[in-house]
Amino acid sequence: MRTINLSVGFIPLVDAAPLIVAHEMGFAAEEGIALVLRKAPSWSSLRDLLSFGQVDAAHMLAPVPVAAAMGLGGAGVPLAAASVLSVNGNVIGVSRGLEHRLRDLGHDFAFGDARAAGEALIAASNGVLRIGVPFPFSMHAELVYYWLTALGLPAPQNVVIRTVPPPLMVQALKAGEVDAFCVGEPWGSMAVEEAAGALLLPCSAIWAFAPEKVLAVRSDWAEQETALLSPLIRAVWRAGRWLSDPASRTLAAELLGRPAYLGLSPEVIDRALSGRLVISQAGEERQVNGFLEFHRGAANFPWRSQGEWIGRQLAARTGFDRDHAARSARAVFRSDLYRKALIGTGADLPGASLKIEGALSQESAFAARSGQMLLQPDRFFDGRVFEPSAE
């Protein structure tokens, strides 16, 4: 079989793992493709490299293709989310000063209760809370807005969410430019390592099953190159399954740590993979179940309802028409392409492409194409459920 090269862009983060593993562990080769991985310096540059065909596919923040469909940012090139690369994985942290105020007020840093942590954070902040996120179109931004708005802290009066590239976050915290931050790993752990802050909450405590990164491609490319896209989706799915096996963790951390990828100590990377995070300078540890999912609970299935949730949130805070945003956002999550690629493999394929988001408080069975499949808890911290509009 002839191997075809596909160039794939990524940002050096732990959740780029499925792409790196697909390449390094031979899952791509098994599908007859070779991934040429290209490290990108920023989300905006990666999105533009994808839009203008410098890469064929990219590791991408789930809201970026949605924003593109709404005409926000970028070059106006339609993008598609062909699969979900990872679920959850972000953390919220605070500066050392805020950490001290929180402890003085009696907060326990239990790292599980979003309401308690949020109320403590609001009580400890003096006036306006400034929170750094990696990108304006990111789950980081959406989850922080959702969390603080639900707790009654109005934006923009009392909370300013500001874009700070994660490599500059430690500097911004130390310089007092932001009070708190929401980032993906390894950046939360790096802030702790560099004594710039403490971790307050995993974002999975806000929404227990939030799509985080997607495999993004140009929509026109997806239509024209199905013969390349399907093997890519399969290779990445196999990589996710491999990553979900605890026995793979040591090797995965080793691979990701290489200079060509994250260039970091495997010990720091393992914290995200195991969900065992060091949250403070004092070395306190917290175990988070489902901290970062690559496979479990049909994690890779691009639910159209996930797209719609993102579209509605983004529209609500940018003043766009919400129904229109919901429609275009939903069309970006290509459950059809995903099904096409994985039919006949062992992958769980649900019968429906939409689901009610936030209804499951425990692992539950869901109707699959054949038989049943297991979904993971997906509750929002405030108990709200999100019902997608009828198709």
Place this chain on the structure above:
Amino acid sequence: MPNTISITIVEADRDRAMQIVDSLREAGDFDIHVVSEPSSLARQVEHRQPDIVLIDLTNPSRDVLEEMTLASGPLDRPVAMFVDRSDAGLSAAAIEAGVSAYVVDGMKPARVKPILDAAIARFRMFQRMRTELAETKKALEERKLIDRAKGMIMKARGVGEDEAYALLRKAAMNQNKRLADVAEALVSSAGLLS
């Protein structure tokens, strides 16, 4: 003639910034301002309200500029800027050359083009220089490695320089490797013996 176009260049390296400014000056009469400090980027752009922002594609601070694309975002910027969409071919050429341009809403493509053309030409030159520099550096380092390996062979075998070089070259040919790679292997493992 409408007002002079104002351009903000985001570039930490002073020399490079000056070269970009010079190229733009040749293309027309613009009001040009350079931002070199990443932490004040958002403030400076907000303050200046430029028509066009030019930034190196590899600059990690670029994501900060994306906030400006939120026309009525929570920060309520009076100005909405977009990644240049006036001409797909031109934008693609810019990405390839390693520069990206943010253009204020409503700017005429004809006014953007000469600026982007000049920036692209300059960034292509930077790219060439970067490649050349990397190549020269590599060649120099390899030269040094080969010299050290040669010296080691001369000492160990008591041979002259030409013979040492011939031995090294023969080893490379036999192992089907590059001369520099064989030299590197020799130099790095010899460190274990001493």
